[in-house]
Amino acid sequence: MTKPIIEVKNLAKHFGDNQVLKDITEQVNPGQVIVVIGPSGGGKSTFLRCLNLLEHPSSGEVDFAGEDLTTLDDKRVNELREQMGMVFQGFNLFPNMTVLENIKLAPMKVKHVDDATATKQAHELLKQVNLDDHADAFPTSLSGGQAQRVAIARALAMDPKVMLFDEPTSALDPEMVGEVLNVMQELAKQGMTMVVVTHEMGFAKSVADRVWFMADGYIQENNTPDEFFSNPQTDRAKDFLSKILM
Amino acid sequence: MKKRLVLFLALMLTLVTGVSALTTTTASAASDNSLAKVQKKGTLVMGTSPDYPPYEFQATVHGKTKIVGMDVAVGQKIAKDLGVKLVVKSMSFDSLLVALQTGKVDMVISGMNPTPARRKNVDFTHTYYQGGYSIVINKSDKGIYKDKDSFVGKTIGAQTGSTMYNESKKQTSGTTVKGMTSVSDLILALQSHKIQGVAMEKPSAQAYVANNKELAAIPSHFDLSASDTSASAAFAKGSTSLVKAANKSVDQIKKQDLVNKDYLPAAGKYLKTNTVNTSMLHYWKAFLTGVEYTLIITVCSVFFGFILGVLLSLARMARGGVFKTALRWLATAYVEFIRGTPMMVQVMFVYFGLGLIVNLPALTSGIIAISLNSGAYIAEYIRGGINSVDDGQTEAARSLGMSSGATMRYVVLPQALKNIWPSLGNEFITLIKDSSIVSIIGVSELIFQSNIVRSDTYRGVAPIAVIMVIYFVLTFTASRLLNYFERRMQHD
Numbered sequence: 001m002t003k004p005i006i007e008v009k010n011l012a013k014h015f016g017d018n019q020v021l022k023d024i025t026e027q028v029n030p031g032q033v034i035v036v037i038g039p040s041g042g043g044k045s046t047f048l049r050c051l052n053l054l055e056h057p058s059s060g061e062v063d064f065a066g067e068d069l070t071t072l073d074d075k076r077v078n079e080l081r082e083q084m085g086m087v088f089q090g091f092n093l094f095p096n097m098t099v100l101e102n103i104k105l106a107p108m109k110v111k112h113v114d115d116a117t118a119t120k121q122a123h124e125l126l127k128q129v130n131l132d133d134h135a136d137a138f139p140t141s142l143s144g145g146q147a148q149r150v151a152i153a154r155a156l157a158m159d160p161k162v163m164l165f166d167e168p169t170s171a172l173d174p175e176m177v178g179e180v181l182n183v184m185q186e187l188a189k190q191g192m193t194m195v196v197v198t199h200e201m202g203f204a205k206s207v208a209d210r211v212w213f214m215a216d217g218y219i220q221e222n223n224t225p226d227e228f229f230s231n232p233q234t235d236r237a238k239d240f241l242s243k244i245l246m
Numbered sequence: 247m248k249k250r251l252v253l254f255l256a257l258m259l260t261l262v263t264g265v266s267a268l269t270t271t272t273a274s275a276a277s278d279n280s281l282a283k284v285q286k287k288g289t290l291v292m293g294t295s296p297d298y299p300p301y302e303f304q305a306t307v308h309g310k311t312k313i314v315g316m317d318v319a320v321g322q323k324i325a326k327d328l329g330v331k332l333v334v335k336s337m338s339f340d341s342l343l344v345a346l347q348t349g350k351v352d353m354v355i356s357g358m359n360p361t362p363a364r365r366k367n368v369d370f371t372h373t374y375y376q377g378g379y380s381i382v383i384n385k386s387d388k389g390i391y392k393d394k395d396s397f398v399g400k401t402i403g404a405q406t407g408s409t410m411y412n413e414s415k416k417q418t419s420g421t422t423v424k425g426m427t428s429v430s431d432l433i434l435a436l437q438s439h440k441i442q443g444v445a446m447e448k449p450s451a452q453a454y455v456a457n458n459k460e461l462a463a464i465p466s467h468f469d470l471s472a473s474d475t476s477a478s479a480a481f482a483k484g485s486t487s488l489v490k491a492a493n494k495s496v497d498q499i500k501k502q503d504l505v506n507k508d509y510l511p512a513a514g515k516y517l518k519t520n521t522v523n524t525s526m527l528h529y530w531k532a533f534l535t536g537v538e539y540t541l542i543i544t545v546c547s548v549f550f551g552f553i554l555g556v557l558l559s560l561a562r563m564a565r566g567g568v569f570k571t572a573l574r575w576l577a578t579a580y581v582e583f584i585r586g587t588p589m590m591v592q593v594m595f596v597y598f599g600l601g602l603i604v605n606l607p608a609l610t611s612g613i614i615a616i617s618l619n620s621g622a623y624i625a626e627y628i629r630g631g632i633n634s635v636d637d638g639q640t641e642a643a644r645s646l647g648m649s650s651g652a653t654m655r656y657v658v659l660p661q662a663l664k665n666i667w668p669s670l671g672n673e674f675i676t677l678i679k680d681s682s683i684v685s686i687i688g689v690s691e692l693i694f695q696s697n698i699v700r701s702d703t704y705r706g707v708a709p710i711a712v713i714m715v716i717y718f719v720l721t722f723t724a725s726r727l728l729n730y731f732e733r734r735m736q737h738d
């Protein structure tokens with residue numbers, strides 16, 4: 001048995017009276033691709049943000065490579081966050097920097113990589129997402145699909161062990177969804193460990209190792225994509241699937 | 247005698263006296279080493295307000311501006327007799343006594359009348375000059391007015407808060423008394439027939455008449471005690487040995503009538519050279535100095551204010567821990583306090599209040615005070631700018647492993663600054679104008695310089711018009727430049 005890279009134990013999170021995550025215990029093994037699906041407002045984003053401590057859990061444990069993030073000091077949390085790349089629905093590129101500078105910033109300021117090395121690495125990553133010709137462009141001049149691919153390259157620049165995606169294609173025009181999913185699929189093939197929140201069922205079916213169905217603050221089902229889509233166990237999942245597959 | 251008493255100045259004086267009483271008087275009363283101290287230094291610093299010819303005013307001597315006048319001659323005599331060098335420091339009349347009490351100057355000679363109220367705070371020498379009052383009128387009215395009693399139904403002007411002003415009110419009936427802060431303004435009002443006479447001291451009246459053919463002087467016939475029209479040199483309270491030494495010089499001056507024989511004629515000569523050429527172009531150097539100082543103050547204050555503003559805004563946003571909470575409260579209190587008190591008071595407080603602890607030059611004090619003030623405002627702009635940056639930016643940076651400090655420095659602040667650039671530009675332009683406040687502590691910026699040119703040339707409006715144009719050119723150029731940079735930033 002390989003050791004899990006992420007282990008969540010009895011995770012709970014509430015905002016005031018709003019109990020968003022109730023009791024979640026799951027694990028992610030190295031190289032696995034997990035797709036998290038579920039109804040809107042079910043806590044998927046909150047869950048993902050608890051994994052890299054952008055949101056601090058109310059109780060429970062989030063272990064990354066054997067260390068419980070919730071007990072660590074800021075410095076160590078920052079170090080571990082490097083190893084978890086995150087891609088947001090709204091891209092969140094830095095608008096005052098060029099594409100190249102966006103990618104180089106963290107390696108240079110956090111890992112203190114020298115400029116030449118960082119530039120070289122950034123160009124390689126841009127080639128990987130097919131955008132090397134846009135290296136000197138500013139984010140505002142990019143299409144949504146291009147911006148999201150830059151965001152993926154930026155996260156990969158820190159050489160992460162895990163990539164977290166929060167609805168990376170939801171803000172895109174339909175014709176651009178494909179180019180982003182292709183990049184993600186490519187990543188998965190290379191063996192990257194990924195946790196992806198998405199509504200793209202096609203991606204879930206073809207790429208995911210496991211599907212986690214999340215609703216009402218719990219992971220209601222944890223299954224292979226084939227099993228989950230052909231034979232959902234809970235009424236909650238059946239209801240959800242009937243709505244989106246209509 | 248000049249006796250302008252702005253309310254808060256009185257307050258300031260009491261405050262500073264109170265504080266200095268606690269800290270210094272005990273020491274100085276016990277052992278008076280004032281004379282020894284001055285002699286050891288080798289210099290006697292005299293404070294004066296050089297806008298009051300022929301007592302003290304600025305003149306251009308061999309292309310250099312210098313403070314001259316009969317009071318300076320008196321100061322020179324005292325210094326010479328003490329065997330030290332005289333250093334003349336100029337500042338507004340209102341600030342003189344505070345400067346004396348806080349040790350910024352050793353002595354004040356500025357046509358000052360030793361009133362009982364002033365005697366409470368400082369020590370005076372014997373009288374070195376006994377003046378009297380005249381009324382200046384338009385020459386064309388010469389047959390109409392004879393003395394103070396001929397102005398029934400008319401208006402007499404006098405410097406606000408001065409002895410002349412109070413006596414004019416008391417000793418005339420049926421006459422309106424109009425107060426203005428500066429004598430130049432009063433003369434202007436006289437010449438435009440807004441008022442019919444200006445009550446002022448005899449030597450001043452003589453100087454005005456000598457330099458302006460349109461004017462004439464008539465006796466005032468005010469009923470005054472001798473002490474109301476006398477001028478004395480002031481020293482810090484308790485400096486008995488120094489006063490005693492100065493009195494020797496003053497007595498000599500009196501005995502030999504040096505003021506009337508030597509000092510006043512000499513001052514008259516300077517006045518003549520001054521007024522030979524009263525074109526504003528002739529005074530370009532004075533205005534240039536003004537521009538220089540205004541820009542120095544503005545640029546330095548914006549620079550330091552900006553640094554302070556960044557620190558304050560970060561402190562105001564600190565969260566968590568007792569220490570951070572305390573920091574936040576402190577920063578908030580500071581910002582609120584600065585924004586809730588007038589900049590003028592802050593300038594006075596830094597110069598005179600801090601002056602009790604460290605002796606800072608006026609320019610430095612001015613820059614410190616305005617930076618402290620500006621920092622509070624800039625902090626609020628920056629805080630607004632930081633809040634306007636999308637949270638997603640912070641999250642993206644943190645998810646890449648950047649610390650909160652690095653995130654602030656490399657991601658949030660640059661964007662925040664770009665957002666608030668226009669506000670910062672406005673602050674800069676406001677400061678070009680507001681820096682004029684430091685004229686009250688004698689920094690020779692534009693307003694201060696224009697007042698000096700006004701009193702030197704006896705021209706009321708021209709210097710104001712000149713600095714108005716200069717201010718406009720400065721602010722307009724600044725705003726064009728800022729716009730240019732703003733547009734360049736937008737291209738990114």
Ligand SMILES: Nc1ncnc2c1ncn2[C@@H]1O[C@H](COP(=O)(O)OP(=O)(O)OP(=O)(O)O)[C@@H](O)[C@H]1O
Pocket residue numbers: 015018020039040041042043044045046047
């Ligand atoms: N910072 C916050 N403060 C208060 N409430 C929050 C916060 N973040 C999320 N919530 C609440 O938590 C609940 C779950 O939100 P979350 O964004 O995690 O859901 P989601 O499953 O990602 O939904 P969606 O599909 O719309 O993205 C919502 O009711 C939301 O209002």
Ligand SMILES: [Mg+2]
Pocket residue numbers: 044045046166167
């Ligand atoms: Mg979400």
